[in-house]
Amino acid sequence: MKGGISPLLLRTSHVDFSTIPSGSISTKHSTMAEESIREAMTASEHPPTPDLSILSIAPQSALPRQISSSPPSSPSRTPPHRSHDPAANLKRSDPFQFGSRYLLPTDDVFEFNAWDHVPTTSDYDTYAETQYASQRSNPVSDYDRTRFNANPEKWWNRFYTNNTSNFFKDRKWLQQEFPILKRVTEKGAGRKVMLEVGAGAGNTAFPIMKGNENEELVLHACDFSRKAVEVIRGSPLFAEQQCGRMKASVWDIASDELPDGLEEGGVDVVLLIFILSALNPQQWNAAIRNVWRLLKPGGEVCFRDYGRGDLAQVRFKKGRWMEDNFYVRGDGTRVYFFSEEELRNIWGGRSRNATHERRTEAHSNGTREETHMPVGDREDEAEERGDLNNERKGDKDDPAFEIVSLGVDRRLLVNRQRKLKMYRCWMQGRFRKPGANV
Numbered sequence: 001m002k003g004g005i006s007p008l009l010l011r012t013s014h015v016d017f018s019t020i021p022s023g024s025i026s027t028k029h030s031t032m033a034e035e036s037i038r039e040a041m042t043a044s045e046h047p048p049t050p051d052l053s054i055l056s057i058a059p060q061s062a063l064p065r066q067i068s069s070s071p072p073s074s075p076s077r078t079p080p081h082r083s084h085d086p087a088a089n090l091k092r093s094d095p096f097q098f099g100s101r102y103l104l105p106t107d108d109v110f111e112f113n114a115w116d117h118v119p120t121t122s123d124y125d126t127y128a129e130t131q132y133a134s135q136r137s138n139p140v141s142d143y144d145r146t147r148f149n150a151n152p153e154k155w156w157n158r159f160y161t162n163n164t165s166n167f168f169k170d171r172k173w174l175q176q177e178f179p180i181l182k183r184v185t186e187k188g189a190g191r192k193v194m195l196e197v198g199a200g201a202g203n204t205a206f207p208i209m210k211g212n213e214n215e216e217l218v219l220h221a222c223d224f225s226r227k228a229v230e231v232i233r234g235s236p237l238f239a240e241q242q243c244g245r246m247k248a249s250v251w252d253i254a255s256d257e258l259p260d261g262l263e264e265g266g267v268d269v270v271l272l273i274f275i276l277s278a279l280n281p282q283q284w285n286a287a288i289r290n291v292w293r294l295l296k297p298g299g300e301v302c303f304r305d306y307g308r309g310d311l312a313q314v315r316f317k318k319g320r321w322m323e324d325n326f327y328v329r330g331d332g333t334r335v336y337f338f339s340e341e342e343l344r345n346i347w348g349g350r351s352r353n354a355t356h357e358r359r360t361e362a363h364s365n366g367t368r369e370e371t372h373m374p375v376g377d378r379e380d381e382a383e384e385r386g387d388l389n390n391e392r393k394g395d396k397d398d399p400a401f402e403i404v405s406l407g408v409d410r411r412l413l414v415n416r417q418r419k420l421k422m423y424r425c426w427m428q429g430r431f432r433k434p435g436a437n438v
Contacts, residue, residue, distance in 0.1 A: 103412065110416045118412035120309060120423050128314045138318030140328055148328045149280055153252070155332030156225035156278075160201065162331075174204060175211070178302040178430065180269055185244075187213040192268045194219045195294060197253050198275035202232040209237070209246050217244035220267075222251035222259050253290055254283035267294040270301045276346075277305045277336040281326060284346060292399035297435020301347075301401065306337045307408055307425035313337045314423075338427050340408055347431045349400025401431035 103115040120128075140148070148155065175182045184192040185208065192214060199205050199221035209219060223229055232238055232248040251259040253275065258264070270291050279287060291301060306312065308325060312335070320327045325337045344350070406429035413422040 109412075109421070110414055110419060113414060113416065115412045115414075117410050118423075119410065124423060125309075128309055131314050131316070134318065135316055135321040135327075136324075139321045140319055144319075144328070145322055148322075148332055148334060152278070152280075152334060153224045153226070156223075157227040159331055159333055160225050160227040160231055174208065174271075174273075174302070177304075177428065178300075180300050180430075181208065181302065184268055185212040185214050185217060187215075189214040189217070191216040192218070193262070193266055194269045194271070195259065195262065195267045196221050196271040196273075197223075197251075197291075198273070198278065199223045199232060199248065200225075200228050202235060202237065202248075204271060204273055205232070205246060205248075206235070206237045209241060209244060212244045215243055219244065219246045220259055220262060221246060221248045222253075223248075224250060224252040226250050254279060254286040255290075256286075258290065258294060262294060264293045265296050268296060268299050270295060270299070272301060272303045272305075274305055276303070277338065278334055279336070280334070281323075281336065288346065289399060292401075292433060295433040297433055299433050299435075300404070301429075301431040303343075303347075303427075303429045303431060305427050306335060307410075307427045308337045308339045309423070310337055310425040311422050312424075340406060340427065343406060343427055343429060344403060347401045347406075347429070348403055349398045399433075402434055404430040404432050406430075 101112065101114070101116050103109060103118050107115075109115070139145075175185075181194075183189060184194060194208070194217065196205050196219065200223060202221060205219055205221040212219075221229075221232055223232075229248050229250050238246065238248065247261060249260045251257075272291075276284065276287065295301070313325070313327070316327050320329070322328055322334070326334065327336075328334050406427070409426045409428050411424045413424060414420065415422075
């Protein structure tokens with residue numbers, strides 16, 4: 001990575017998180033905190049260190065409706081997610097088990113390193129809009145736009161040449177977030193096929209195989225970076241598989257071909273963790289069609305990616321904006337930031353191209369797309385809208401997935417020494433191909 005690393009990020013690499021109540025999106029393993037910091041660090045060549053200390057504590061009305069406004073309990077009964085005692089808190093459990101750390105008006109925001117589902121403030125939103133305007137007025141050059149879009153695998157090959165298995169932390173939190181991963185890896189689950197798209201250095205695939213008890217599980221780890229696949233195959237963990245089988249191959253999710261060894265309708269679970277954002281929006285249709293082709297009826301997609309207004313988006317400098325919400329990092333890799341409504345259209349089969357065109361037209365007309373979504377019980381809301389009973393079965397050209405759950409995962413990270421605040425935002429969902437459940 002070029003350029004200096006902001007102290008704003010360096011001093012918050014060990015972040016303690018907490019869970020969300022049942023029905024909402026829960027938070028992640030402590031190593032996910034380190035990964036999120038690394039993601040933000042790769043946002044630009046010259047990371048700015050904006051003074052975010054102007055951001056205020058969220059008002060009581062902005063808190064999720066499930067959370068009580070009562071102050072924390074007495075020290076003798078301090079819940080684990082608010083304890084500073086190493087013997088009593090949840091910091092060392094593996095995988096990390098969380099409580100519910102919500103920021104209340106009575107709290108000192110700098111008491112802990114992180115708070116869950118804190119809405120952004122008007123001050124932050126104003127700062128973000130100023131940044132977006134500056135980004136749009138200083139876009140990437142036409143030459144660089146063509147260069148980065150024409151051969152994206154080149155830049156990912158360089159990335160994994162410079163950053164092998166030591167860049168991202170293992171994603172041990174996945175089974176907590178996506179229960180289907182536990183079901184298909186249980187002993188006696190029968191023959192199950194899992195596909196991870198964008199497997200990188202194996203930080204998702206290896207933890208899954210390590211905890212797998214299903215002897216009939218086959219996990220295909222694919223990436224369009226040849227270097228990433230070499231890293232996986234060269235790992236001792238790849239040769240030391242004790243239960244089930246793991247395969248690694250080069251595959252571009254937006255290509256016309258399917259991965260080696262896989263046929264249409266042969267996959268139970270597809271993992272897309274920070275993958276769709278790496279594609280040009282013009283490639284979304286091809287990618288979603290390929291996922292549809294591969295999944296069995298009732299098969300599920302486990303999805304997590306960047307959300308609109310994330311710190312990594314706000315902090316981009318000039319020469320990185322390619323189009324609204326789509327950027328190129330300093331290392332040549334690309335990233336897109338999604339809204340919830342946009343993802344509902346993409347996965348629900350509601351004209352993905354039209355979604356992209358409306359967004360582009362809105363920018364050209366000077367209007368602003370809503371980017372801040374309220375936090376609530378996403379699965380209950382989905383049922384009320386009828387997303388779980390979507391009668392559109394989809395077809396080859398416009399597949400429509402059932403949206404099992406989709407929500408915004410917000411987190412406020414703080415630098416307690418420098419009194420700085422950082423807003424992170426991710427999107428997380430589960431999408432099912434209509435049919436019998438896997």
